[in-house]
Amino acid sequence: MADLAEHYDTSILPARVYKPRDKSLVEGAVKILYRRIYAYLKDRKFYSLGELNTEIWRLLDIHNERKLTNRPYSRKDLFLEDEKPVLRPLPATRFEIKYQCVATVMKNGHVLLGHDKAYYSVPYPYIRKKVKILYTSSTVEIYHKYNRIALHKRSYKPFSYTTEPAHLASTHRFVSEWSASRFLDWAGGIDPAVGDYILQIIESRNHPEQAYKSCMGILSFEKRVGRERLINACKRGQEFENFSYKAIERILENNLDQRSPEEEQHSGDQLPEHANIRGKHYYN
Structure with a gap:
């Protein structure tokens, strides 16, 4: 409310809680409008909002032009003679809620x-x-x-x-240049396999911007682990059909980029020797 008052260069004096007499004039005006406008509209049918608003304005004009009780003037006369001359122009911009x-x-x-x-x-x-x-x-x-x-x-x-x-x-100014084409050009410059992997990540998102942080993280692996490992990791990621930063990170952490699928399958068939591991002969 303070922002609203400042925007229109006015003051707002709120009524006290549970003190209806603080705003008795407002309460009275609402009651009169209810009888003179709402009561007339209650049982009528309107087929568009514009039609309803037109009728409300018509009834409101009748209300404002009606002479006050025991007075030779109407609400409209009072406004035009006493209030309108001292009104100030509205602000150039409309108020926006914050x-x-x-x-x-x-x-x-x-x-x-x-x-x-x-x-x-x-x-x-x-x-x-x-x-x-x-x-x-x-x-x-x-x-x-x-x-x-x-x-x-x-x-x-x-x-x-x-x-x-x-x-x-200076180390972050590249963020302002982030775009899908920039990441694709960068990835393609490393290797077509990396370019294809980055393209899959971007296309898998509803909005390309969602993929930028993942793309940046993946491409930064080139400096950390070398170009060859990044290329192999992207190839393995495509084999797994898993397109994300986490997928590449796990592949590199587990050295899966340095192992062929055949080696990985063969190693999975061999159980390490251990005293607690027993073969079928134990139960004979």
Whole structure:
């Protein structure tokens, strides 16, 4: 309510709880309108909202032009003579309701607005800190300890990234360039098998943006384990028909990229020797 009052440059004085006399004039006006408008509409049928609204406006005009009891003027006369001359112009923009939520800044310098599943950048010093997000139908404001640290135009595209390059540390500025074509070109430059695997990940998502973090994680394995192992891991992932970052991670952790399917099947047939493992002869 405070935001509404500030937007229209006015004051709001709420009535006390369970004190109907604080707003007796309002209660009286509601009662009169109920009798003069709602009562006339109660048993009538309307076939569109526009038709109903037209009739409401007609009855409201009759109500406003009706002379007040024991007065030579109507409500409309009173408004035109006394109130309208002192009215100020409405603000240039309409009031927008603000909603809020709390989020933690991710390592890539973005926060997630869960309502839209969209990401927005903040200055990199706030990484891993809790922030408050205030958002309207058109803007997203991000605050840290009552200080606004970012302002963005609201995006309604799920899993999209809205990024201000100046917010990001040099190591994170590549995030603003994330796109499906960029990851496909990068993966294809490593090997066609890697390119095919990344393509499968992107196509398996409802929105390409959902796959970007997985693609980035998979392609980063090239520096960590080498190009050859990444290529073999993607080939094994395709054999398993499992397309995800976790699948590649497990393949590399278990060295499955360095073993052929035949070796893996053969090793699975051989049980290790152990004193507690008994053959069928034990039961003879």
